[in-house]
Amino acid sequence: MIVASSVRADGVPADCSQLIVAVAPDWNSMRGKLQLFERPRGGGWTASTPAVPVLFGKNGLAWGSGLAGQDELGVRKKERDGRAPAGVFAIGKVFGYDAKLPPGGDYPYHQVTEVDVWSDDPRSPNYNRHIVIDPQNPPDNYTHEKMRSGDFAYHWLVEIRHNSDPPLPGAGSAIFFHIRRGVNRATTGCTTMAEPDLVKMIAWMRASRRPCYALLPANEYEKKWRAWDLPPPEKTALQR
Numbered sequence: 001m002i003v004a005s006s007v008r009a010d011g012v013p014a015d016c017s018q019l020i021v022a023v024a025p026d027w028n029s030m031r032g033k034l035q036l037f038e039r040p041r042g043g044g045w046t047a048s049t050p051a052v053p054v055l056f057g058k059n060g061l062a063w064g065s066g067l068a069g070q071d072e073l074g075v076r077k078k079e080r081d082g083r084a085p086a087g088v089f090a091i092g093k094v095f096g097y098d099a100k101l102p103p104g105g106d107y108p109y110h111q112v113t114e115v116d117v118w119s120d121d122p123r124s125p126n127y128n129r130h131i132v133i134d135p136q137n138p139p140d141n142y143t144h145e146k147m148r149s150g151d152f153a154y155h156w157l158v159e160i161r162h163n164s165d166p167p168l169p170g171a172g173s174a175i176f177f178h179i180r181r182g183v184n185r186a187t188t189g190c191t192t193m194a195e196p197d198l199v200k201m202i203a204w205m206r207a208s209r210r211p212c213y214a215l216l217p218a219n220e221y222e223k224k225w226r227a228w229d230l231p232p233p234e235k236t237a238l239q240r
Contacts, residue, residue: 011068011228012088018211019045020091020201021231022191023238027075027217028060030186033238034193036204037231045231048204051238052197056084058186061217063087064162065171068228077162077172077189079122084189084215085162085175088228091211092159094202095130095147102156104203112157116147120173128163128173153179156198158205160191160213177201177213191215 012019017039024032033051059082062075069087077085093108094101095116101109110116110130117133119126121141130147133139147154158177167173172189180192191213205211214230218239225233233239 011224012212012214012230013067013210016210016212017041018205018209019231020211020213021236021238022054022056022213022215023221023236024056024061024215024217026060026219027062029217030056030058030060032056032215034191034197035236035238036201038209045235047231047235047237049200051236052193053183054191054193055180055186056191056215057189058082060084061086061215064089064175065168066090066160066162066164067212079120079170079172080188081172082186082188084187084191085160085172086215086217086220087162089213089215090161090164091205091213092161092164093130094205095157095159097148097155102199102203105205107202107205107207112147114146114148117145118147118174119145121145122169122173127169128167130159153181153192155179155195156202158198158202 019037022032022034034054035051036048037045038048039045062077062083063069063072064077064085064087066087066089093110095110095112115132117131160175162175163171176190178192179195
C-alpha cells in the first residue's frame with residue numbers, strides 16, 4: 001500500500017497536510033535538524049514540534065528520486081554511496097518489532113518477523129521492495145536484508161519512498177527513519193534520531209493527512225522553499 005500519492009509533483013503535493021522537514025548545513029554534512037509541520041487544507045504551515053537533532057548518511061546528501069528532486073542537477077543518490085537522498089518524498093508504511101504501534105499511533109503498520117526482507121540487491125527483481133520470504137528457501141542476501149535482526153535501531157522503521165515508483169536498479173534502496181545508534185553514528189542513507197523523537201513522530205502521523213518528508217541542505221532550502229511549498233525559513237527552527 002502506498003500511503004501518499006506516487007504522482008510526481010513540483011514540490012509538496014497539495015493533499016499533504018503533515019510535513020516532516022530536515023535541513024543539513026551542507027551537502028557533505030552527516031548532521032542536521034528535523035521538525036514536524038501541519039497545515040489546514042489551503043492554509044499555511046505551522047510547526048507542531050521543536051526541531052530535534054538527526055543524523056544522515058556518513059557522506060552527507062545526494063539528490064534522490066521521489067515527489068521532487070529527481071530532476072535536479074548535481075550528485076545523485078546511488079546504492080552504498082553513504083548519502084541520504086535529498087528532495088521531497090512520500091511516506092510509506094511503519095514497520096516494527098511490536099504487535100502494534102506506539103500509544104496514539106494510527107497509521108498503516110506491519111509487524112516484522114524472520115520472514116520479512118527488504119531487498120538491497122540491484123540484481124534482484126524485488127530490489128527496494130518489502131517481500132516475505134520462504135524461511136526454508138531464503139534468498140542469498142537474507143542475512144543482511146532481513147528486517148528483524150534484533151538490532152535495537154530497527155525496532156521502528158518508517159519507509160521514506162525514495163526510488164520507489166518504480167525502483168531503478170542501483171539508485172538506492174532501504175531508506176528509512178529509524179533509531180540512531182549513537183549521537184555520532186551516521187548512516188548509509190537513512191535519517192536517524194533519538195528513540196523518543198521517532199516514537200513521537202510515528203504517533204503523530206495520519207495516513208489521511210498524506211505525510212511527506214522534505215530533506216535539503218540549507219542553501220537549497222533557501223532557494224526552493226517557495227517553489228516547493230515548504231514552510232518559510234522564518235517559521236522553522238531548523239537553521240538556528
